[in-house]
Amino acid sequence: MALKGDLLIVGGGASGMLAALGARDTLRNLHIPDDAFTIILLERNARQGAKLRISGGGKCNVTHEGESGELLLKGFFDKAERRFLKHSFFSFTNSDLCSLLDRYGVKTAARPDGKVFPVSERAADVLKAFEAMLLDAGINMISSCRASALKRDSEQFTVDSSRGQFNSSALILAVGGVSYATTGTTGDGLAFARKFGHSVIDPSPALAPVVTKKVPPADLVGVSLRSVTLFVSVSHERVERRGDVLITHRGLTGPAVLSLSRQIAKFALQHRAAELYVDLFPAHTSTELQELFLQHARKNGTQMVRKFLQSAPIAPPSGSFAIFPYGTIPTALVPFIMRHAALEPDVRWSELKKDERKSLLDVLKRFPMGTVKSVPLDEGEVSAGGIALKEVNPKTMESRLVPGLYCCGELLDYAGEIGGFNLQAAFSTGWTAGRNAAERLAGGKHPNAGSSHLR
Structure with missing residues (x-):
């Protein structure tokens, strides 16, 4: 009944x-x-x-x-x-x-x-x-x-x-x-x-982690990038979110990743190769960042670039290199920044050539985080x-x-x-x-x- x-x-x-x-x-x-x-x-x-x-x-x-x-x-x-x-x-x-x-x-x-x-x-x-x-x-x-x-x-x-x-x-x-x-x-x-x-x-998927085709290096697993801009680039299309990014053993998660995952999933469903990047200095244009580099090099020519990066703030406010609430660039990330910029580990500011300085600048504004493999539907906090x-x-x-x-x-x-x-x-x-x-x-x-x- x-x-x-x-x-x-x-x-x-x-x-x-x-x-x-x-x-x-x-x-x-x-x-x-x-x-x-x-x-x-x-x-x-x-x-x-x-x-x-x-x-x-x-x-x-x-x-x-x-x-x-x-x-x-x-x-x-x-x-x-x-x-x-x-x-x-x-x-x-x-x-x-x-x-x-x-x-x-x-x-x-x-x-x-x-x-x-x-x-x-x-x-x-x-x-x-x-x-x-x-x-x-x-x-x-x-x-x-x-x-x-x-x-x-x-x-x-x-x-x-x-x-x-x-x-x-x-x-x-x-x-x-x-x-x-x-x-x-x-x-x-x-x-x-x-x-x-x-x-x-x-x-x-929406509000989901992202799995990359190549898993992140073991040295970076667990590293958190505070208040960076995460962006995905497909052909001539770019979408971005600002927030924290956490590197996992499979790829990426964290607020910025979850927020952007819906758009990333759309690219994946369209079988379009989506490349992920982070901008470690989102409040600075490339021109502003270059000027700050030049000023620093003139005052600190004997300093190793690697040492500078280890103490440099992450996501500082525009026009400043002061340490902000988001802390410094994670030490574990620095060797990878140097490698992607094709710089010798012990190179000093005074030894840095113009094209090398530009290469460093490009990496800091566009650090590669991998190619998207998938955005797991079942792991999303919600689904679209x-x-x-x-x-x-x-x-x-x-x-x-x-x-x-x-x-x-x-x-x-x-x-x-x-x-x-x-x-x-x-x-x-x-x-x-x-x-x-x-x-x-x-x-x-x-x-x-x-x-x-x-x-």
């Missing part, structure tokens, strides 16, 4: 949990008793929020500080994605999220770079708070329940699952994309969306691709093809930058989907539906 609910949500991650909370909050604001409207949340794992538990290295970068418009500009470079997310970001903001967590004992704080974490730096505390919210909201949570088939007739949606069959008047798909398959995001939602007639953009945005109403998250079907979170074709933007998008689109599904089922918007009991 099928279990009947008014609203059924498939997926208990960030967007699914917020969809359930948004729906219940709206219903309570419409003075509809909890026992008069059943919300069922299906989660394939034994516990909700599996991916949330490992986000931010277990510290959980829940969002980013700033006004909603700022978040969209900083976190989503694609204009179509910004337009799509705008209504949701303003409907459920980062302040709303932090206030909600605060009510359940989780204090949050922004770091200097704008990333917002729980003060405890424990993702487990965030998840525990959401579980308490769901319990207080009277959500019927069914775990270890994998949906296997979805369909809709004129009256209702039907979901077949490992825990039996479920029926509902409205359905929210919040099953995520394809990143971190071990957490349950194995692409089921994309198959469900296609079954309902939706166009699906093929998934591609998903349901085509044009087929979903951005103000409600309702499908434009199937009335009563709502889609939210990573299942949709957007991917933001590193820094809490993707989690905020999941929270905001989930809340929007839940709220509008509840309003639709309750027979329209109530005059008081704009205010929230949860905020």
